[in-house]
Amino acid sequence: MLQTQSYHRWGVSFIIGLLTLVKVVEANDVDLELESLMNADVQVTSAMKRSQPISNTASSIYVLSNKDLLNAGVQSIPQALSLVPGMQVRQIDNNQWAITTRFAGGRYSSSLLVLIDGQSVYNPSFAGVYWENIDVPIQDVERIEVIRGQTGTLWGVNASNGVVNVITKNSIDTRTGYANIAAGSEQEYNMNFRYGDSIGNQGSYRVYSHHLEGEKASQGFFPTNDTVQLNSIGMRADYAFDDDITLFAKWNVLNSRMGQTTRRVNTATRINNSYNESVERNKIDFLVRFEERLSKNSNHMVQLSANKETGDQEFLGEEFNAVDFEYQINTLVGEHQIDMGAYYRYNDIKLDSVDYIMDFGESNKLEHYGGFFQAQLNIVPDTFHIVLGNMSAHNDFTGWENQPSFRAIYKFSPKQTLWFNASKAARVPSYLEHNIKLQVSGSKVKDFVNTGNPLIDNYVLATYLRGNPNIEAEKTVSYEVGYRLAQEDYSFDLSIYNTSSDNTLTYSPAVDPNALNSVMAALLAGNAPLALSVLQSTPVNFDLASLATLNVTGVDAVLSWDISPKLNTELSYTITKLDYDLPSGHIVAISRNSTLIQAMAKFNIMLPHNQSLNINVKSESGDTYKTGDIFTTDIGWRWKIKPNVMLSVNAWNLLSSDSYEYLNSNELHTSPTKVEKSVTASLYVEF
Amino acid sequence: MSNFNNQVLASMLYKYFSSTPKIFNIKALILVLIISSAPVFGAELDRELILKSGFIYNFSRFGKWESGLINQDGFTICSPDKAFTEVAKITFYEKQVKRLPVVIEKIDVNNDLNKCNVVFVTKKYYLDWKNRVNQLGRRQVMLIGENKGFILLGGHINFFILSGKIRFEVSVSNLKKSGLKLSSKVLRLGKIHGENSHE
Numbered sequence: 101m102l103q104t105q106s107y108h109r110w111g112v113s114f115i116i117g118l119l120t121l122v123k124v125v126e127a128n129d130v131d132l133e134l135e136s137l138m139n140a141d142v143q144v145t146s147a148m149k150r151s152q153p154i155s156n157t158a159s160s161i162y163v164l165s166n167k168d169l170l171n172a173g174v175q176s177i178p179q180a181l182s183l184v185p186g187m188q189v190r191q192i193d194n195n196q197w198a199i200t201t202r203f204a205g206g207r208y209s210s211s212l213l214v215l216i217d218g219q220s221v222y223n224p225s226f227a228g229v230y231w232e233n234i235d236v237p238i239q240d241v242e243r244i245e246v247i248r249g250q251t252g253t254l255w256g257v258n259a260s261n262g263v264v265n266v267i268t269k270n271s272i273d274t275r276t277g278y279a280n281i282a283a284g285s286e287q288e289y290n291m292n293f294r295y296g297d298s299i300g301n302q303g304s305y306r307v308y309s310h311h312l313e314g315e316k317a318s319q320g321f322f323p324t325n326d327t328v329q330l331n332s333i334g335m336r337a338d339y340a341f342d343d344d345i346t347l348f349a350k351w352n353v354l355n356s357r358m359g360q361t362t363r364r365v366n367t368a369t370r371i372n373n374s375y376n377e378s379v380e381r382n383k384i385d386f387l388v389r390f391e392e393r394l395s396k397n398s399n400h401m402v403q404l405s406a407n408k409e410t411g412d413q414e415f416l417g418e419e420f421n422a423v424d425f426e427y428q429i430n431t432l433v434g435e436h437q438i439d440m441g442a443y444y445r446y447n448d449i450k451l452d453s454v455d456y457i458m459d460f461g462e463s464n465k466l467e468h469y470g471g472f473f474q475a476q477l478n479i480v481p482d483t484f485h486i487v488l489g490n491m492s493a494h495n496d497f498t499g500w501e502n503q504p505s506f507r508a509i510y511k512f513s514p515k516q517t518l519w520f521n522a523s524k525a526a527r528v529p530s531y532l533e534h535n536i537k538l539q540v541s542g543s544k545v546k547d548f549v550n551t552g553n554p555l556i557d558n559y560v561l562a563t564y565l566r567g568n569p570n571i572e573a574e575k576t577v578s579y580e581v582g583y584r585l586a587q588e589d590y591s592f593d594l595s596i597y598n599t600s601s602d603n604t605l606t607y608s609p610a611v612d613p614n615a616l617n618s619v620m621a622a623l624l625a626g627n628a629p630l631a632l633s634v635l636q637s638t639p640v641n642f643d644l645a646s647l648a649t650l651n652v653t654g655v656d657a658v659l660s661w662d663i664s665p666k667l668n669t670e671l672s673y674t675i676t677k678l679d680y681d682l683p684s685g686h687i688v689a690i691s692r693n694s695t696l697i698q699a700m701a702k703f704n705i706m707l708p709h710n711q712s713l714n715i716n717v718k719s720e721s722g723d724t725y726k727t728g729d730i731f732t733t734d735i736g737w738r739w740k741i742k743p744n745v746m747l748s749v750n751a752w753n754l755l756s757s758d759s760y761e762y763l764n765s766n767e768l769h770t771s772p773t774k775v776e777k778s779v780t781a782s783l784y785v786e787f
Numbered sequence: 788m789s790n791f792n793n794q795v796l797a798s799m800l801y802k803y804f805s806s807t808p809k810i811f812n813i814k815a816l817i818l819v820l821i822i823s824s825a826p827v828f829g830a831e832l833d834r835e836l837i838l839k840s841g842f843i844y845n846f847s848r849f850g851k852w853e854s855g856l857i858n859q860d861g862f863t864i865c866s867p868d869k870a871f872t873e874v875a876k877i878t879f880y881e882k883q884v885k886r887l888p889v890v891i892e893k894i895d896v897n898n899d900l901n902k903c904n905v906v907f908v909t910k911k912y913y914l915d916w917k918n919r920v921n922q923l924g925r926r927q928v929m930l931i932g933e934n935k936g937f938i939l940l941g942g943h944i945n946f947f948i949l950s951g952k953i954r955f956e957v958s959v960s961n962l963k964k965s966g967l968k969l970s971s972k973v974l975r976l977g978k979i980h981g982e983n984s985h986e
Contacts, residue, residue, distance in 0.1 A: 134845045138976055140838050141951045272949055272978065298978065343948040391951065396833070399951070 204691030461535030
């Protein structure tokens with residue numbers, strides 16, 4: 101803790117020093133309005149649920165613009181999310197990430213929904229995201245919207261911690277050639293190419309590719325092997341039949357080969373061994389959407405998307421297929437806004453059973469369907485409105501789940517908003533939690549009983565982590581209150597929340613007591629060989645159960661301040677406190693009782709001669725991830741050499757020693773490595 | 788149900804919420820929703836026109852008039868459509884273009900356009916415009932429309948909507964013929980008419 105205080109003091113001193121050093125130059129006229137207008141939706145409603153000004157939203161929402169991403173030198177979606185106050189973004193190794201908000205992230209976290217252009221990208225086996233395989237060309241991202249807190253009414257089950265919505269640019273805005281080539285101490289190369297053009301007078305398209313090769317870390321919890329190799333190509337096309345009907349289609353094909361230190365149980369010794377392997381993944385995504393403006397006040401859309409993913413590594417093969425269908429209509433009825441929609445999702449999951457992973461599911465075909473209704477009632481126009489809604493969603497494991505919400509927004513002046521939000525959400529058990537039996541590193545007899553016989557006491561029992569078809573959906577009730585102030589040159593956003601969950605996952609170790617009695621009886625009879633033979637057929641089962649309660653309390657506060665047209669800054673402070681209540685003998689399956697405090701300061705400085713500098717400083721204290729406190733400083737410099745040529749240099753994790761950001765190493769196929777200082781130089785050319 | 792009744796209901800509901808802690812009376816809220824849900828279109832400003840007036844502000848800022856706008860007391864933006872001029876009066880309130888105060892004029896299409904620096908022809912008045920266009924000549928007036936074919940009739944900038952967003956096409960040659968220019972800041976965001984065009 102002393103170290104953290106020292107970091108905080110150092111950080112504050114650094115920031116103050118920086119502020120005094122920067123020469124604040126008077127601004128010329130900066131054309132921001134036109135860019136904003138290009139991004140604005142014509143209707144208050146849009147196909148991406150509902151688009152609204154942030155000031156009218158009763159949620160803790162944060163938006164990263166394309167400019168924010170380019171200013172920070174971001175090269176991936178996880179890196180982008182690390183810029184969002186309140187997001188916990190922990191790098192497990194050079195290709196794996198643990199990311200969440202208002203909870204504790206894990207390699208297999210499943211309550212943060214991730215959408216790319218409205219298409220869910222979760223892996224149906226664990227209902228979470230392989231972040232290393234989310235490949236969106238950053239230069240073509242229009243914005244990333246992050247909603248912290250539960251949003252199940254609009255977004256369905258498994259959005260109980262939040263939603264990350266990545267929205268890419270319409271291809272009409274990318275009708276140029278583009279190349280970006282980067283290299284650095286951790287990356288051998290990272291190349292992005294794009295070419296876009298018009299299709300007649302009414303359409304446009306772009307094709308793009310991404311090629312990345314990265315090196316392994318030098319220090320890890322186990323011998324490191326976290327190399328990165330990724331290649332992808334994709335296309336987006338937009339076509340307007342007229343002003344009211346538009347078609348949007350895209351596809352993306354990805355191949356990745358990630359190095360991985362696999363710890364896998366040796367079924368003969370029943371103990372984990374480490375193996376350096378690689379995982380090859382192939383992924384195809386496809387999406388098509390029709391939108392129609394029915395009148396000045398309403399529109400509707402229909403969207404079909406599909407994806408196929410395979411994962412191959414030694415001893416484990418995975419294949420997932422998903423098809424999603426979604427319909428939505430948004431309308432204004434008088435002063436009131438009505439949103440309705442329905443969806444259907446089909447998943448097909450194939451896991452090649454191996455000697456340490458067994459699939460006992462009755463069916464590997466899952467169906468989800470449901471519908472939502474939401475009404476925003478403008479009680480006092482422009483001053484007070486409430487939003488009522490419910491999502492009813494059906495899944496094959498727990499049946500129907502209802503996720504109602506009530507929101508109220510009071511704008512007590514044009515620049516100040518007070519909002520309240522009460523909602524229920526559900527996290528449905530994943531396929532793995534329901535159907536999979538996994539042999540893990542064995543427990544010794546002496547963990548359960550002490551016989552006094554060293555041979556018996558040190559005997560390693562076969563140990564299994566077993567899914568449970570009877571676990572229930574985690575039910576969460578959340579209350580949140582927020583305040584927003586938007587002034588000409590600064591804004592402040594505060595939210596305070598409490599979320600309590602029932603049916604949270606636990607597991608408890610259990611050994612057949614009769615078997616242990618038989619062992620004791622055999623030993624008393626002096627028959628050690630018989631005792632050993634009993635132990636050979638006596639497993640330890642860690643059975644998943646939904647028996648804990650979890651209370652999460654927290655605060656998110658963000659202050660954005662345009663100190664001058666040449667210098668803007670953002671300061672944020674968030675607290676996330678996790679408090680579990682467990683039955684005796686049970687262990688929390690994900691995370692632990694802990695409090696995480698995050699403080700972040702971001703600076704963007706315009707320098708003479710088309711240069712700019714960004715500095716991001718972040719401190720996280722608390723032991724949620726078993727790492728102790730972390731402190732990171734990222735600095736980026738950009739120089740726009742010509743209107744279409746830019747050079748940038750980014751230094752990551754610059755002022756602290758190499759350290760772990762994640763140490764929950766008991767997860768499957770997870771071997772943390774130390775996050776190191778790195779430097780990347782990039783050249784961007786548009787033609 | 789009229790606007791007035793909506794307001795009365797809204798006021799009653801507001802009092803109800805203010806006076807009771809029991810704020811989750813869904814039945815009451817649904818009832819009010821049903822009673823007050825008859826269409827009251829046009830109760831608020833047209834968002835599309837608000838955005839288009841914002842674009843026109845930028846076209847005006849980043850446009851160049853060869854005559855240099857000399858001897859003018861104001862920068863005049865005209866439209867035959869009152870719905871637009873009402874919106875524009877709010878958008879351009881206390882705004883300046885070329886260091887001149889902006890004046891919004893509702894005009895008759897058949898009247899002289901010489902007093903205008905920019906004219907915006909909405910869909911509603913497109914046919915009137917089409918019938919009048921041959922009598923216009925080549926004055927230094929930036930002509931902005933929102934109809935297919937507007938550029939072919941000599942227009943300079945034409946709005947269209949793509950995926951719920953406003954986009955625009957620009958005819959550089961028509962601008963040039965009229966003694967006008969647009970900054971590359973605007974041109975790079977628009978679609979240049981004639982590129983990939985079969986018209």
